[in-house]
Amino acid sequence: MKLTRLVPTDQGFRPLVIRNYTLADIPQLIDIQRECFPPPFPSELWWNEEQLTNHVTIFPAGALCAEIDGQLVGSMTAVRTMFDPDQPENWATATDQGYIKGAFHPQGNALYVVDISVRPGWRKAGIGRALMEAMYATVVHLGVERLVGGGRLPGYHHYQDQLSAREYIDQVLAGKIADPVITFLLKCGRTPLALVPDYLEDDESGNYGLLMEWRNPFLQT
Template sequence: MATANGKAALNGAHSSKKGNKLGPATAAIDERLTPTAVPAHKLVLRQLRRADFKAIKAIMEKVYSNMEGAWTADEFANLLRKFPEGQICIEDNGNVVAAALAIIVDYSKFGDKHTYAKITGNGKFDTHDAEGDTLYGVDVFVDPEYRNLRLGRRLYDARKELCENLNLRAMVAGGRIPGYAAYANEMTPAKYVEMVRNKELTDPILTFQLTNEFYVRKIIRGYLPYDSESKAYATLLEWINVYYDEEFDKLIGNPKSNVRIGIVQWQMRATKSLEDFFQQIEFFVDTVSGYKADSSLVRAI
């Protein structure tokens, strides 16, 4: 939800053994704004690069001018080094205009009462765990000049696809509730969240999160202590990956307690050709596969 050193993000907070592809969501997207598209926008979703830091810094200084501004170049580079697949952006005609950043964590090590500083390792991101089960949203931001183009939704769709491709259980983020400041003297944070959820009130961040299929798991106090707009409160948001395969997670990359070996006793004989030799090998491989062998051992006689 926030950035390194606690710089707040749009989503509030918000490889691996399982894979590292981003999938078709990273394909180039050309679109024209309607109804008065002048000039045409050419939007492309891609992974961030170190060379993008200058553009990222400029956007963050616009978005977080009332907080702690942009990350340092070292913090940005560290995140790219830890988990490059999780750092994505949207560019328009070659210029970065929006970005979403994430890490993978073993959520059981942190639980629901964590702070932004704790789960991001105070901006060092040494909490990133390629063997973890949860995609944690570090930051999302959009250049103010590109609001209302649904770029945030596109970034979240790409995050969801990444979560599915890496077979992660869920996506979690801490979400700021900046609209709460205007109602803090009238109601509790829980009441405010309930009214936003019931569409009786609108919050610039929480409303967006709810429309993107997140649900409020918990309300956290002290998540970003300096966030005066949210009165230091945040919503713990979660999106569940319905395609998560727990058995797949257990089988891939983990040691087996039992291994089945197929032993082939090969009688040396002359072969007509190399192709004939390969056909014989294929026969034995198919045979031991039928017995669900994990590997085969050939003994020549």
């Protein structure tokens, strides 16, 4: 995949390129993780070279990056897998700890989001939405049923003493609380499926993740 669109910046609209990332992009991809997930997020959950190599070699269609003026400003990774909505899994099981090898199914019915990251300085320019839309296009191109993945709840720790995780999500869905991740995913067209405990080791989210999907509109009956 390769597509170009214009995005707003302080210097006016500039070309954004969405393309499949390659082995040569690995240093910049790891740098993006470092910027996007500072402590208390566990540094061992940042991408490593073996994981990124697997993404490129096992399922390159699901390895997308966003580039402006030769610099990577974001990335999104998904793996083709067999998904059962009645048996939601945590991130480690669904993605083979981010290595994807054990999760990949060449005839899978879904693309499972492994990660989406945008450099903090570029988060108001629509980079994340552009990556998400490109992955939706990949879902349609491959003819799979849906894009699915768990969203972090990074705002939950502010309310953890007052609300259960379910109550927190209900407040987000009611528009009374804006969560940095869940609200963004809702605006991108994702629909909640299930709240998954112990989804990811993440103190801000209370270790919860909200499983969300986008269904292929060409396969709906």
